[in-house]
Amino acid sequence: MPEPVKLYVYDLSSGMAKQMSLQLTGRQIDGIWHTSIVVFGKEVFYGQGIDITPPGRSHHGNPLHIVDLGTTDIDEGTFNEYLEEMREHYTADKYHLLEFNCNSFTNDCAAFLTGGSIPDFIKDLPSDFLSTPFGAALRPTIDAMYRRPGAMQPPLPTNAAPTSMAAPNPELAASILQAVAAQAQQGMLPSSAPPLQATESLVAPLHQITNSASLQSLLRTHKAVVVNFSDMITCPPCRVIAPVYEQLAHEKGVKTVSGAGAAFAKIDLSTPPGKALGAEWSVRVMPTFMFFLDGKKISEMKGADANELRSQTDLLLFQAFPPHPHNSLSLPAMQALSLNPILFTQAPALDTAANKLMSFVTSTQWPSNVTQSQTDVKQVLFNTVLPYLKSRSNTPPLSANPILLASWAKTTSTLVQALPLESLFPLVDMWRLALLDSSVATWCAAQQSTPNTTPVHLFLSKVISSVASAPRAYLLTLLRLLSNTFSSPVLAPQLLLGQVKFSMTALLVSTLLHEDASVRTAAASLVFNAAAFLQKGRVDAVKNGGGSGKSDIEDEDWEVELVSAVVEAIDREKVNEDVVHRLTACLGCLLRLSPFYQSQMTSLLEVLQAKSILKGKLVKGGCGENGIRHMEVRESGSLDPGLSWGALLGP
Template structure:
């Protein structure tokens, strides 16, 4: 006789994750899922140990989803024996919000009952969160929340107090870290709420804790799920009575910490299988394991190596070899590129402070001359009253005067300026918007203003508004809008100084397509000053890509830039535009210099270099194009003359172009 099995899913954020995740983390997360298994008329879940209640009567309230998992042929007595055995593993002290939680438990239980697993949109939630810059920045803080000073002591989520380094990383990764941290705190408290009903049987206290990057598997289903979802897997088979296992476990956990930081927990998994817990013995039998400790190494689900015994040197060596196979170093890491490596990845910014009073007066005269509506006049007055006052204080024209410390625009002020900007931008033609764009160009150098723009809705976002205006002017080749296009490009270059805003600009779901349209068209503009600004923006974008790749290579997944989502087709489009602009540039060595540097950054360490960029570069004869800039008439009468530019052109042509 079979028994139905259901999965109850609750949103620990009570809807806040769905509303706030995209602006806070850059990734849409529809819920922070807590799950429980409902079978034999009981709802069973993991929090402060293995707990159970009548279906739908837990402290989490009404489930948001009730998912039919299937049926089980296992009888209730066998299931109770399984839970008793599992209670030795799923103890309160081992709970971790990301790595060993209610969903780990339900996935094991569902595997035992049905041979299946819980839905991937629940199971993969920690990986989705950790793949965001904010998630990576808060990882150490979350780990500290669930650190157990005494073995066997149950964790109590503490107030979220990041270390100074983690706090700064969070600030860089999210435009509103305080709100995100508050949300996370609420989730943690809800997940470990002491108001949960007491379990029917007290689980035994654990004498060891779970190292956060180490997965715990207790059945074949969860083990094979890990093999399918990770490129490389290192598995340790152990038992509670194994002395050598206890000796080498710290080495295994240290490797898990260091290697998953370097390669990402979504790609590398370290898993521990206790052969005496749950169906761990079945997992061991599948691979004919009878001795502990035994280590297995998998690449794309296939076993590549195994060894037995507590040999720490052999373990380190085999882990390094597996990761070398899984993630071979980029061929460019072996190249000597001294000129390219000497290039700074700092963005080219346009920091000149204009005569603000003249700029505001010019804007006012343009508005007044357009037969303004009362709304437009009110918007002009609102901007004229506070915007220049703030800019003068924040960016004093006299470089000998220091601005007040910690002076930044607050959200209320920026919101009012943005609303006034939208009103004026809808009333004036593109050709008359350049004074207003120039005000925002300067304002974006303030991190608080840039962070606001990173999450503002498109209809009131000045970056989005001006970008669209510039695209329209470029598409229609409107000569009267030259100044607006120029200042918009400079504004976008300044936007690259903010990690939060850069993430929005380069996100496929954000403004990447619009940014690319403006960049491609302006690189071929007839005006040399516009081309120079476009080349600067192209350099800034490529430098940000380069920084992200270098950060990943160094294993710093939380650094600004490391969150760049690589896209081969987009990179080909960017390289194509830069190469065409280099080919056409016959006047300015400075433009050639910036574009060649942008090309170097776009090619170096690109994950699609061999598969997509090399064939494309060959077709476009990229090497010949660059060499041509050094010849007479290639750029100026004698070709490129500056030694540093010539060295860069030669290096990129000879070493990065096939």
Template sequence: MSNTVQIYVYDLSNGLSRQLSRQLTGKQLDGIWHTSVVVFGREIFYGQGILEASPGKSHHGKPLQIVDMGETAIDEDTFNEYLVEMRQHYTADKEPTSVPFVTYKVFAEFNCNSFTNDCVGFLTGGSIPAWIKDLPSDFLSTPFGAALRPTIDAMFRRPVPGQAPTAPILQPSPETTAAAISASPNPGLAASLLQSVTSQAFLPTSSDTSASTSSLTAPPSVSTSTVSAPIHICTNPSSLHALLRSHRAVVVFFTSATCGPCRMIEPAFEDLAYSKTHGSQQDRIAFVKVDMAVGLGGQVGAEYNIRATPTFTFFLDEKKVHELKGVNVTELRTQVDLLLYHAFPPHTHASLSLPSVESISTNPILFTQRPTINNIITKLDEFITSASPSPATIAAKDTLAHSFPLYLGARFPAADSKAAPPKNMNAGAHLLQTWADATCSIAKTLPAAKVFPLVDLWRLAVLDDSIGSWCATASSFTNPVEIFLGKAVQALDESQADARNCVLVTLRLLSNTFATTTLAKSLLSLSGGRSEITRMLVSSLLHKDAAVRTAAASLAFNVAAFLQKGRVDKLRGVGGEIEEDGDWETELVSAVLEAISNEVQSEEAVHRLTAALAFFLRLSPAYETQLVPLLEVLQARQTLEGKLLKGGCGEEGVQKKEVRKLIEEVARKLCT
């Protein structure tokens, strides 16, 4: 035989919350809700432990609203056994301090509404309405709500059975009341609201109320000491299933009262629950605690094969997607952020299916070929000698010609060498500064057309992490990377016909700087070489020489991949800030599109440019506001699709299948 299940809803503010909440908190809150479950002709609720009265006969009077929750097939004896189990969890405990005090807190995890939700879950498999469950997060996100928390707690202080009461036992302290009132822009209204809640909240000794309170049978949960943790308590499978149905993202903490590691990580779990469900975020994710030793908590754990505590399980759309065991606060935070990232993509592109784009590695394109170092030194010597060098330049050449090639030869053995690269080989700061000073002296003497052998040595050198890291912090006046960059940009600006080799090798050098993250970050910073790299790219992408254009496309890809990786890391909460600049990205996207349009010879260049365009566009904060209008004006989709047609790139257009798929995907999904 089935029985009807209802919940009775009471407003502790007696209507004042609906009238005054917007003035007091800035939000419309229709009530400060107290609920009870009514079944088998009994009204059962949580206050000073689990209490019971005839329906509508409790000290709260007539319910404001009655909500039908369906019917239950569970018999009354089974429900009574469940309540006995619940009394171990929903107790009238006192805190570890000397002040007698019930664990009931209106805005804590152990409150009348969480108890009602647990009972409804056990009886029907459903859950109470969200407008009741989510009251704590909504209310506590306001300054007045935050100040009111200790006052609300104080309203429910009761003496422990058998212990002499402390007077006054039914009044919040003047300090907590004053703090809540002062947090409101209208103290008079705030005082009225508090008085109304106070008068409704206390449990009088009435013959109309038949209540029983269990004695303390287990240590109080750590979480009962805070009112700021909007955590759902589940003691049965039905209650958890209801929460999984009502939230896209759910984190479940399996714990037990006797688990020491659980107590260690519980404060971090509570902090996450508060920070991730605060204010406007309250409907995004649910944080749930299951005590394996309480009620049917063991059945909940068995369903998900939980064998040890603490264990955290992560659910997305009712499916378990990850499990974390033990005390690892950093990993817990990371997994919560990752769950939110997948449940609520922070960018329109994050929910797009882009298999071709996602298959592109964000690793930089590097030019690692080892030149014949002795030939490079010989060529450099010829160029310096023909330039009528000063004694200082000759001394710089002699300095550079000895230790620098020796280090590079040992660090990067020739392909046919049997010697293995030495482990943990690092150039000291003093030696690096000596090489950099000598390089600066020679670069000032040689024209751009004759400096490329020296550039090629540093092109190889920056692949060494110790050299790349040193360049990241070196002065711009002696930093070889910035010196060569400036020289190549000048050659491009002046259209120096004989500077092709300098431009080509400098582009490869710049691509290799992305082997060291700190060096790439410094070069792309607003205060670093970003403007010079941009000038270099814009000019060299349209160079008449195919090798130069391909090298420029490689550099463009590395810049875009660096941005893309930073954006993904930032969205997942595992990386630092990156310096976004919509105007800069617009300039680069425009240059890349023009280069794609003009490139009719090199399919490799088109491939790298399209990949760069994809990374510039995907997840860009400036996509909607600046890049979309640019893509429309420049007819980006038509430009890309033109590369697939005859004559678009080569006689038959782009031929490689994977390149064609990438072009189609970028054109149709990111450029429209």
């Protein structure tokens, strides 16, 4: 009779990851997952070796989630024999928080029992974490926690951000990490037992494979895969080549958001599961390396030739991630272009702005469905918000603590409901100034689960259905506020994902052609900030060894729409050189290293006649009476193809 197989899922961070991950890593991580297999009335997991308890009775307590993995036709005795074999492989000294852990074990068990695997959101968590700047910066710390004496020390990646820059509170993050690690490896040993050091060091995504289903899962989820079949016990050449293979995994493993890089796997032929896999793949020589592209084996190498291993790996990566054609272009002006966001930092006359806003509140008939009274609104603004904003020029300024921000956000929601659009611009301008404070931007980013409470969402949703008729003052302050969100590496990505991206784009498409020059300038600044953020990600991917891979925020249809809107805005701009300069720089950022350049952009630019439009800005009447006059606009704006990046625009 088929036996049900369940996966018990626990959060080792006890909710801290969900609350703090966005602040610490710039990415929402809902949990640090520990998993157990539950079958035949027992819960089996890996920590200090393989442990077995009654379901729900382990030291982790009650599971956060229970996932149904299906059923198994394997009998309990066969499963017990399998566990005994696995005890030789899943020993306490091999445990690693990110690379060889409880989830590696449950994935192997799931494959043995059902032929399937555990959910991707659990398997992919280590790569997701390591792809963040913060994860890269903490990598040596994690490695040190699990290093055996004399193990090879991989160098700190040169592109890793310093820990102090990667998170607002790196000491807190490191202490959380240590606590998670301690809980993860805790097993059924007495609490007084000394912790065991691991023998496997973290160098890159280096996967231990023990069965066919796990290997097939790895091949399905990675574009490029290198597999090492070896026996470290009886094969001297295997031991000689092992450090080279680990170094390759560190240098060329999947470590960027774009996914560029290979997955590296090890299959231990000294174990019964490894021998079965070796027989399945007809391995007769140790070591044997196999190279897979899109799930298909494309080459094989026998023996311990380090140079050949490197060459084969490089060839695989070249086929999987061909270099972008722009890598071979000489673009000195484009490369010298600052990608720092254009910010609007001037402080308004705060008392005047607050009094104006209060006059609007006083003169408005308060809606019956609004629960916060006018008196409460005034108290929050004058007693809490105004003192905080005024202190921004002091040393040290007042802290924008979560209580203050939650109160202000609630009042903002009330005012957005109660006031007409033309009365809200003083409030928008206050938030515009506040978002230059990193603590405010981080708090807004952390409200991802309740986005409708943040000022960005509230102000965008208020205007999105009526941009064409919206008051100039509201549009101007909103565009400047959105530009200032790019001062925060944590908040900025949220403007380029989901519904807020499409709302912002609708706003941009309309305001880039607005009749008011100040509005057009602010819109040009915002679209440049968005394009520069994209460009930074692409440049980082190239530096990390990526090719033309796509990051989370790359979107072909969206980028085509932006390029079309920017070219049209350049064509129509006849007065303001600053607008032309910002839009042309924006166009360069949208095009350079674009993963869609060959598939979409070249033909689009030809249809739009982009090159002739840009050249037209140089002639009389193109922009101003005599055309573009400032040489820096000609060069960094690339209006002269001989000076800069005209090659991006096509023939």
